[in-house]
Amino acid sequence: MSTASIAGTEPWYRSLNANQWKTMIASNIGWMFDGYETFALILTVGVALHQLLPASELSHTQAFAGTVIGITLLGWGVGGVIGGILADYLGRRRTMILAILAYSLTTGLSALAWDWVSFALLRFVVGVAIGSEWATGASMTAEVWPDHARGRGAGLMQCGLGIGFFLASFIWLFISGYGPNAWRIMFLLGIVPGLFALWLRSGIDESKRWEATNEKRKSARAKKMSGAVLAPEEHALNRFTIADLFADPELRKRAIICFFMSLTTTLAWWGISTWVPPFVAAVAAAQHLPPQTWASYAAMSYNIGGIIGYAGLGFMADRFGRKPVVMLFFAASLVLTPALYMWTTNLELLVLIAAVNGIFTLGQYSWLSVWLPELFPTRMRATGMAFVFNAPRFIAFMGPLFAGLLIVQFGGFSKMAVAFSLIYILGFVLVPFLPETKGQPLPT
Template sequence: MITTTSPGTAAGKTEHASAGKRRFLVRLTAATVGGMFIDGYILGIIGNAIGVVNAELHMSLFAEGLTGAAALIGIFFGGPLGGWLSDKLGRKPLFTIDLALFILGSVLQLFVASAWQLFVVRLIMGIAIGAEYSVGWPLLAEFAPARLRGRLMSLSEVAWYIGFMVSSAIAYLLVVVFPVDWRIILGTSTVPAVILFFARFGLPESPRWLIHKGRAEEAERIAHAYLEDPGEALERGVPARKATFGALFSRDYRRATTFISVFWFCAVAPYFAIATFAASVLADYGLGDGLVGALGINGLALVGVVVSLVLIDRIGRRKLTIPQQWVSAVVLVLIGLWPGAPSSVVLICFFVFAFANAMCTALTGVYPGEIFPTEIRGIGTGFATAFSRVGAGIGTFLLPWSMHHLGAGTSMLIAAAVCVLGAVVSQLLAPETMGRSLSETSAPHRP
């Protein structure tokens, strides 16, 4: 007896499979961007709670800056380490291990009794977040279809700003409206982390990573089950390279490494410095206690990154990367050179900076996953993450000192110079990757 499948049944199965792939992509995206939410959350919460922390622990300016930068220092070490491990051992195991480490550090915040203990705990959390960057972004890039990859990857930056803004609002409520112990304020990061931890169970390994490890049968099964275009991920014609840091500076990839590292450094250094201590910076410019203005800055940054998310797969990467850095530089120069500017003008300039800076910062969540090949995608992302956090850490650590010793105007001019450097490097090196497959965007570049 011969059995046949009717066209309607076949079409139904195809539609069911497509729906399943869409649901998986939504789940993976949520699991990835959630990691960026908690990164923004822990960095925002410390900046807004540092005053009450300092009131109890009596920290020096040095200790205050070091505490604010602790998570960034941890990211510096966690990014390359997590990237190397994810390229060696796979994306899947690191995707839950890093979050377990974060939860441990987050809970320990509830029990710290000194400035050095708080520094160590937040350093641990930063190491976990650094690994998150170099695992989550490569994993999402390797599953996302080319037509949606820009939007899905830039969602990570949207989540980061939402996390930063939510933490600022929570800190405002718990510091000013309903004062509670600062340990509880910092420990609130445990809640979203635990939810995210359980959401990651059962996610598959990247088929691209499996192909480069010679596990073709497993890669093919996962690719056909979860990918919109399985064939593109199962290419076997690309020669594999060893997952080493040296490969990042080879003739093929030193241009990509230089671009994303410098661009990311220059995009986040001034923002982290200004936004982390926005309340005190705005207060120095005569804008009240600064907390409401700080929420406004973070709110405009969120709008900016959402605008980039909407446009990224329509107008391309370069148009959202280069002009915005020049705008950021111009408004910071204006603030720095006009010491007697009305407070309303200063606030508007900070708002414009936050909006423009966030538009280009959205690309820092897209480029690393696109311009490095599978076998060094984790290491490449991790290295760029570490390099960017040098800038963010320097800005966050030095801003209190710079504002105190050099003055607000000089501090803003230094931030403007960083933006100019980023704009020049991006103009020369930024690639256009819109609509192209990962095999194309990560192809070797030989000058």
């Protein structure tokens, strides 16, 4: 029975086999660990810098925090592009295992920082390791799940980041009271994912699509070495994947459009949403309430919204199509930024608005895992996805740097956040230039 027939006669989830579920869950958990580590930094960077900075620089903590976050993001960009290339040549599963082991080790090393410079340098190395994981899990899930449910699978996979964010927020709620070294405990806990990598060695299968394409690549290389005339597809298989991405005019067009859409999502999130916990903490402190407790409440609320948004975008994209849903998420993010940062100082209401904001500003990331696999062929799918997802970080890393400086310049968060949110307009107007791929087979 065809996929279409199955999709039309029974619930979507009953058409999935055990391996498809295991692949998505493994990718979700790997991404969850990335989420924990990333949000652990956002929650603790101020506390860490208060200990690591000299007393003369403490008044500029927010600017230094922006620098550390930006450097982490730069490392993420470097590692992400490298990881995507490795996933196309070494395989999805093997690259995922290597990435998880790498960021487990480097996260633990972050706890050993002795000043802000060593902390920033270690964060760059952590960023390199973290960036390598996403494209492998997202491409593997897309290649294993059926056409009619691929968006749902991608959305469920992407939920891992929000779960990791929530987990970090929840743990910090309890660990933050352990004194000035509490931030070091948060990073030491990041070693745990290494155990998961050991299960991955035997827990999931490699993507059959990648294995078939890898055999074709080997044959094409052997044919080239023999001096035989190559067909166009064989020429493509012999090209380095990054060169291959830009050799075809249509793929190049898609990569460039998606790059700027990804830049919208990435620059806005790192420039605006990373400041949600410290913003709420500042509001709480002004009302003589415990700032770190309220920061954790807001972070957990925001990330619950993000989890809903991740899955929601995937499910909606399978129901209504990629284009209208992604445009909705960009537009809603633009509106909800001033709603969070300017419309109220009531802490209970801020926590609620943070959840709604998270549905769209954090859940928005699911368009990358839903749509990108459907735009690039298997031979360079992970490379194309990694380029789009990670290359914008070479620009977006400046977002936290400038945001931190603007917060100091403006004397608060609100004006900075609204100014940065205008970039959502760019993502909104670019969406119509991509093809609608709802329910279509992956490019071979």
